[in-house]
Amino acid sequence: MKISDMHHVSLAVNDVEEAKHFYGTLLEFPELKRPDFDFPGAWYQVGNSQLHLIQNKKAETLRSENKIDSRDGHFAIRVDDYNKTVEFLQGKGIEIVQKPHSKSGFAQIFCMDPSNNLIEFNVDQMDLNGKE
Missing domain, CATH: 3.10.180.10 (2,3-Dihydroxybiphenyl 1,2-Dioxygenase, domain 1)
Known part of the structure; x- marks a missing residue:
């Protein structure tokens, strides 16, 4: 395959x-x-x-708890700029949890949709200030 x-x-x-x-x-x-x-x-x-x-x-995949827990199932989206993504999400009133120094090697931002599905936005930690 x-x-x-x-x-x-x-x-x-x-x-x-x-x-x-x-x-x-x-x-x-x-x-x-x-x-x-x-x-x-x-x-x-x-x-x-x-x-x-x-x-x-x-659906069996829906979470009943509305607490952001990065260890729960989620999908991740790579973004160009960590700080601009934080500003964008906060500007929309979306609750986030930041993990800029995660052991994963990714600077992570977690949020949740209205059905409690988790979403991760991330950049490589070496790109914390965004791409120039």
Whole structure:
């Protein structure tokens, strides 16, 4: 098997309209045309990959706790500038947890969507001040 890229990540959400506000309006992810499935959802472009949201209130993947814990399942998005990402998220009123000196080697910023799905934004720790 030869892997070329990650195509998409699918997340269960409680309320697709609330999730669309978070991902489309607050995070400003570009929304993609989605096939006319028989269930609510939304698709977004995230770099070279896609994020697929599926409204499913009974999904086993939904977390009941609304506390940001970086050890919980999450997906990560590489960003160009750590500090600008912190400013952007805080400017949108999104609660974040910062881990600029994580043992992972990534400077990490964690946040949560309205359905308690965790998202990590990161840069290589050597790029903490962003790319010049």
